[in-house]
Amino acid sequence: MENERKLTIARAMAEAVAQEMRVDPSVFVMGEDIAELGGVYGNTRGLLDEFGKDRIRDTPISETAFIGAAVGAAQDGMRPVVELMFVDFFGVCFDAIYNLMAKNIYFSGGNFKVPMVLMTSTGGGYSDGGQHSQCVYGTFAHLPGMKVVCPSNAYDAKGLMTAAIRDDSPVIYMFHKGLQGMGWLGTEPGANVHVPEEAYEVEIGKAAIVREGGDVTIVSLAQGVHHALKAAKTLEADGISAEVVDLRSLVPLDRETVLKSVAKTGRLIVVDEDYHSYGVTGEIIATVAEHDLAALKAPPRRIAFPDVPIPFARVMEQYCLPNPDKIVAAAREICPAGAPAA
């Protein structure tokens, strides 16, 4: 493509933050190692040089304090973009997130706004052990008062970040380490896509059909979308046409797009790297079952991380993770054998 401007998610995120910072002096960034280092995942690279220490602030390892501080600053007219380095660390500061950040708009009857973004990295697959590899999408999505987005590619990453910064409500921005385009965490080429130079928003709460198909709907988010796309390619050769829905946002959840797709295909597979039970996969399946039971021509399937802590050893972790093969196998089980593509 001519004039293509492929960016990594890391660069797309940094670009969105920089563009908003240029036009809005209330936007600033706080977190661990986000200044000099540019963020462990590169998503704040370059910001210190352009905006200086006052607006790009390295913090102590005090997540409760600095996330709480972001809430206070947001209520006072600022628009903090805060980083929780790994989502796995949410346990040390979750009160500031779910009980404070997420509730003060409501508790104040809307008299306080809390325009802040909490960006945090998710995901495993590179053997970082059970306290550095989790997704916990379901945990954040379950508790009311925060929007939750999870981009799967650089275009969405930029547009969702811009929308998140401009939003007057708190947004949890979950970026998957495996999609950041940092070579040292592996690279998913499918995540690096064309990103327009100018600022734009991707609406929070709208899923995307990233591949159309007629036989089975595969719903996923973040890295799972890429697994699904790879599986869909394999299935095509079997004559099974898979539609892939990228949720992009867990809160608000775009139930309509999911329901419409399943109404068309009659079959549903949900793919999530978060833990199996009481999470995203259950919610999506339940949504379809309660709203459009008749549409389901086969039992819905889910492919998620089993309900065990994330093991370190490569063979164990890979055994647990979702992957294209597992999706293909599930699709073959629930789809009637199609005519293999020529």
Next chain:
Amino acid sequence: MENERKLTIARAMAEAVAQEMRVDPSVFVMGEDIAELGGVYGNTRGLLDEFGKDRIRDTPISETAFIGAAVGAAQDGMRPVVELMFVDFFGVCFDAIYNLMAKNIYFSGGNFKVPMVLMTSTGGGYSDGGQHSQCVYGTFAHLPGMKVVCPSNAYDAKGLMTAAIRDDSPVIYMFHKGLQGMGWLGTEPGANVHVPEEAYEVEIGKAAIVREGGDVTIVSLAQGVHHALKAAKTLEADGISAEVVDLRSLVPLDRETVLKSVAKTGRLIVVDEDYHSYGVTGEIIATVAEHDLAALKAPPRRIAFPDVPIPFARVMEQYCLPNPDKIVAAAREICPAGAPAA
């Protein structure tokens, strides 16, 4: 009933703890206001007098420290029973719970045991506002490594507490404030049932059919079970026969009992006081849809707290909470009108 010994859940819990403490010197209790005061919800009443300050320890307001300390003590051969006063406070100490307590058995490959009980109160309905009324069952159940139990009556409360204390794995013991039998929080008479004097266990991970019926299965837990039983009575007059399943334990989850019941009734309503999305109701419905889609004669229904922070004002909170009327209405919608009972 002769020789009936009706206890409140509060007394049943205290009795179980006391009985285990008498026979096992490694059992001790820690928490805020659990000694002199006997626990805000009465579930440690009498223990200080019998066991003294060394084994019944009031703590500072330092949940991260004392729950972390319980893990260290449990790994060293003790059996701490710890109280988190309101489950709503989990955010200040969740790392010690989900990333430490819940994972050290696994991280140690089973070489460390973590025999501890974390008891915590849940639930609203008495206008205590959005930071003192939550259930967050789904949050605890979603994350691996901890068993999660939620008794609905004094018999189960005692037996589950005894089983939890004897378990070598960490158990989250969630007791609903509205069922404690403390008059000042209202009283659900159905929770005060006969409790044998001697120690006994209720197996963790087994649901109970608390009412048999043929037309619709109502799955719930804790206070929801009482709503379901009341609804079932009303429905009986309509000629609709409801079976009520009390989950009792969310982890392990007794999927079989649910599936068996729905296989029989063909209809499912799930009732949960926790937030609607990404929680218990979704998990139960998804379980049935994926394992026994054909059994469902009507779309499954859920009655849960909407995805909003819990409002203070009575009329608002009551509007949001599950109640028997909502269950009755849902059942009427999905069940064919039966012959009203004579």
Next chain:
Amino acid sequence: MAPSKETLGWMYRTMVTSRRYENAIEKIYLEGKTPVFNMARGPIPGEMHLSNGQEPVAVGVCAHLKPEDIVTATHRPHHQAIAKGVDLDRMTAEIFGKATGLSGGRGGHMHLFDADVNFACSGIIAQGMGPAVGGALSRKMQGKPGVAVAFIGESAANQGAFHEAMNLAAVWKLPMICVIEDNAWGISVAKRTSTSVEHNHVRAASYGIPGHYVSGNDPWKIYEVAGEAIARARAGEGPTLIEAETYRLAGHFMGDTEGYRPKGEKQALFERDPIPAMRKRLEAEGTFTAAELDGLEAEAAAAVDAAIRFARESADPKPEDALTAVFA
């Protein structure tokens, strides 16, 4: 820095307002809760934490604050809210869960938010520490005037949030003041069994900032020490930790039978009730005449009566409005 006559008048009237307010709330809270005490009943359901006895700290500090200054308060917020100038009518309506309340009934007594005077509070111990740091940061970054004061109880100084926030405020030299209301109890747990130091003000050493102890629940002394700290913050010299001795004349919350208190403690506290003591001194020093003080008390009473009336007469919110205002 001694308070002016005008300030003293404001302080006295505000303390009396706060006390009358709590007395009124206490009575109304019990409506519908007798003979059987059930929190869910009556015009004011839920938990109720009264601040009787702790008025001096709130007024001594807030006498130095303007509407633009930020206060984060606790689960026991009425005296702090009144001293900060939160709209009494709408605050009362909020406590009653009415549509005219500060947040239309969504918050309740532990969640009073008034954007006009930059007041917020919360039911989680020490949760206000972070937001106070953030408010102070915001002012510093924006170059706008204003300090942030976090009120906490003495037991809250054992929470991690206290430590993290004090360190952060000190590292960034923010205009933030932490005021510890030391009433010696965290529910039933005595400070000496929960806290490893006799006085929390020594913890300022952990942050390289000034720490002050104010004994005696004395509005004059609190005024003086708070004044210094706030002036220091306004001058860009960074945070201060203030520990003020105070007394909780009521139970932890309503319904508390206070069996944990040593015998005679309550009686002794009432003998040191700061409100009659202040009146006595104001009269003795000739700052105000008895008639003037009666006048201030009457003003206080009128404000409280009006607020209660406003709340009582206001309508309930629409139940379905529970679903609104989740997002901005």
Next chain:
Amino acid sequence: MAPSKETLGWMYRTMVTSRRYENAIEKIYLEGKTPVFNMARGPIPGEMHLSNGQEPVAVGVCAHLKPEDIVTATHRPHHQAIAKGVDLDRMTAEIFGKATGLSGGRGGHMHLFDADVNFACSGIIAQGMGPAVGGALSRKMQGKPGVAVAFIGESAANQGAFHEAMNLAAVWKLPMICVIEDNAWGISVAKRTSTSVEHNHVRAASYGIPGHYVSGNDPWKIYEVAGEAIARARAGEGPTLIEAETYRLAGHFMGDTEGYRPKGEKQALFERDPIPAMRKRLEAEGTFTAAELDGLEAEAAAAVDAAIRFARESADPKPEDALTAVFA
């Protein structure tokens, strides 16, 4: 309390073991990660935090500990584990993710657990503080001997868990010691930009307990101060806070390009490398001959070689065993 010759020999050998270990791990870690550095590849995937330079703190403290004593360590745990006597073969196999590892490969380098010597660690900053308090409590309640030592980095002293745990240990007067390894950096963030005091040992004042500072990354001095604190704990006199100056000779983790370090810092640190310094002093003071020290180094090398061999030759775990050992 000066270390005996035997202890000094143990200390030196252990420091060398630790250093050789890290050097070996460093090399193996890079296998499969060149020319493109990808953490997921090679015989040791995931993050890798080396402890080069920090050996004196671990040995100075652990020289006083017995297997029954408890240690909770950090995300940078190898030197601490080796000094505490964790089985080197099984530890190495764990770091390689092998079936013979301490936990069969479920944990990895940040999750080394050895029940035989009461060692645990974690990847969450300051998470070991609570368990150390609990271990100490357990010993006190059971009347069994043993102290608990929590090692943390200097940046961890800004976490809430640090504060809460120190207060709790002090209130309950537990046999617990917190040892802060101050290497001046938390990843790329310099201590002076994250910490409001120059020295963390002053924070002991917040808990009414002794606080000690040990300068110079000096194994003798650390031994002495730790000995006092541990003796005090064993005597039932309660917790101590120790802050030890140390140096991180490597990056925060492997792959760290260390661009944040001021020019010349690394060079200066290497000039103060504690291992050659210790050797020099042991020789100069005539405690050991050069040949004896060579012998200790050879022992260290042999142990490391054997452990690496054990790990390399061990089998992978069965993938499906990932699903086991969730519950006891």
